[in-house]
Amino acid sequence: MEGIVVKGIQKNFGKKTVLQDVDLQIKPGKIYGLLGRNGAGKSTLLSIIANRIFPNMGTITLDGQTVFENDKALGQMYLMSERNLYSKSSKLKHLLGTTELLYGNFDYEYAYQLAEKFSLDLNQKFGKLSTGYRSIFKLIVSLCVPAKYILLDEPVLGLDANHRELFYREMVDNYVKTGKTFVISTHLIEEITNSLEHIFIIKNGQIIIDGDVEDVLNKAYLVSGPAKEVAQYTAGLNVIGQEKLGNIQGDYVFGKLDSERVLPDTVTVEKPNLQKLFINLTNTKEENK
Amino acid sequence: MITAKEKSVVFYLFKRVFRQLLFVFMWFLIGGVIFPMTLSLITGSNYNLLQAIRSLELGPTFYLVIGCLALLSYDDFKLLIQNGVSRYTYWKAKVITFIGISVLSQTIAIIYFFLMRLILNGNRWEDYSLFMQVYGGFFKNTTIAYLVSFIFAILSAGVFSLSCILVGSIFSLFTKRQRRLIILALITLFIVGIATISNTYQHIAFNAEPWFVNTLNFLVGYDKGGTLNPTMPFIDMVLLGIIVCFGSLQVIKRFKIRNE
Missing domain, CATH: 3.30.70 (Alpha-Beta Plaits)
Structure with a gap:
């Protein structure tokens, strides 16, 4: 199981090169941190991995198979991003139903438990939620979806300190129970440091650090x-x-x-x-x- | 061959489109039957409910509404890519859904038309079917003529919805602002075009080149003997269907999440 292998990814937006020769490997069963400053290319990289946008060059494979236009590979990933791709007029419980329909084996029981912990009413419409609660809803989906690779782009956007703490606890608990792989892109490094096993630091579209947290800190x-x-x-x-x-x-x-x-x-x-x-x-x- | 994921996407799209169709149909009934009835109650004017039910134009209404629904692509794409569905699967499911829903709705419209004809002495199909009016004379047997025209109505509805998928997909490649500008440009072009054509041909007789006339004759199945061959519109429709299907696949393959 080689996991997700990113090879030679380059992405340009117009004349600007956002990612350049990005190579990395996301092995199964670890918690990764994708760290970088604003505009470093973190979100772009995650969007390319999840096949939402196309790279100008390079390949992405999951266990040896390309992820581009590959339902099987895409079905093993879930990208929670800052961008809201859910319909604003849909009720949250219906969105859970859609996730179940398209991913299969959605953990409803856990989703309802988490909704209660975060005080989220699943009868609300997605468009009526605040930024924080939209993040919470997407986090609940990401923890309950049966995908093996969970990519979280700024997961705690708009969350207060209590909810952030609750999320980190639930994520680590979920990781221990399911063995899923988490890739977290965040600015709040201090809060997440203890949960991370491996980090990628991205600067100006290039990976400058790729290593286990302990080794890097050593x-x-x-x-x-x-x-x-x-x-x-x-x-x-x-x-x-x-x-x-x-x-x-x-x-x-x-x-x-x-x-x-x-x-x-x-x-x-x-x-x-x-x-x-x-x-x-x-x-x-x-x-x- | 259809995979489990494709089945799920077809189910999702079919349910969603069917719901939207029912919603529009409800407003169609309110506007076409209930509103005039209420108005007649208020004003005391004559209103014939049976006549209104008898003359409901289900076929063309479904045709148009389904076409409009097929134009919408980006929102479905957003939700499906969020749920790990590839662009190819989305395209395939959308084509299957709209062909299915076109076939179903046109079949319902035809059955309704004939029930109204039988029970309430409604309109004659041949008066409303362009195919029957143009090609109906080709057939010796009336039943076969009807059957062929039904198949054509269903086929053309399917191809129309596929064409709308292509148009909607092309528009989905652009941002909201770009779409507004394109629509504005198209409307301007249309108005200026119509004005230019009407000005030009007010003074000059319209003489089409022979190659153009011959091509048109070929496409409609008109031969020099003066007969119209009904096979040609079927071939045209199938070919158009294949072209728009292939075109929409090429466009949908280029879909990406926009910065909006």
Whole structure:
């Protein structure tokens, strides 16, 4: 089972290249994070994977079969996106019925339980819901649909902190029970870090990081102390960002440290969290100044 | 050969179109029967309910309404792609649905027409069927003439709805703003075109080129002996059906979620 394999994807909108030579693999039974800044190409990539838009170049396969115009492959994926593709005039319970009809084996019992937990009235029409509740409805569908690969594009858009917490709990619970694969594209990295096993960081349409969260974080360091000593210690290393407070400096290093170098007593080395690493990896030169 | 997924999509589309058809039909009844009846009650004018029921034009109404429903494509596409349905499956299911619903509605219209003829002394089919008026004389046997004209009515309704699928699909490729501009351009073109034609041929006799006349004669099945062959309109319809079917597939294959 090789899962979803994305190979050489390129997407242009007019003259602008949004995705360039994107290669990645989404293996079954993991929770992935697709992280990137606004306009980095996350939503475009997910839309291409789910066959909603076409790439200019490249292929996407699921267990060796192309996903383009392939009902069997598309039936194993569910993309919850910011865009509302459900009819505004349809009642939520009818939309669940349509999902059952087209995907089969929809978990109604769980859907009704979740609706109750999120205080969502399924007799309402989709068009009458607030942005937050539209997200909640789509999240409920994504957790109850029998697809193996659940792609979530900004899943917590418009949700309050309590509902976000509830969703993360339900998602992890669902993952443990069903073994589904989740791919989550989000800006709220700190909230989701503990749930992620593997991350892709996308910058300017290219994947710059592809690895297990633990491995990626193991390569990241925050070297801090007096500016002069820190600068001497990190000279020649892959410094991806810097923080300054008076004479105190913090350098974010991504990659191996030089074991030959002696760490001055005044300098400390810590592990940054994923959000800090992400910010420093995706900042522009101007933002790093 | 139809897969389980295709069956589900056909079921979904058929149910949805059938519901919309019933909704429009309800308004058709309200507008064509109940409203005039209410008006006659208020104004005290004569109103003949039997006459109204007898002269209900079910066939053409279904023809038009189903055509209009076939024009709508993007909303179904959005919902189906959200539910993991490919464009090809959507196209196939849509074609099956609209052919099915056209056949069903025209059959109902024909049965209604004849029931009205039998029970309420309603209109004669030959007065309302263009096919019977043009090609009816070809047949020696009246029953066969009727049968052939029914089949033609059903076939033409199916092909009309397929043509509407093609037109609707082409429009679905554009954004709302672009669609508005295209419609505006088409209306302008139509008005200017009509005005130009009427101005030009007010003073000059319309003389079509022989190749044009010959092509038209060929398409309608007219031979030099003066007879009209009813096989030709069938062949025309089938060929047109195949062309629009293929065309709509090519267009639907290009559908994508728009930024709206």
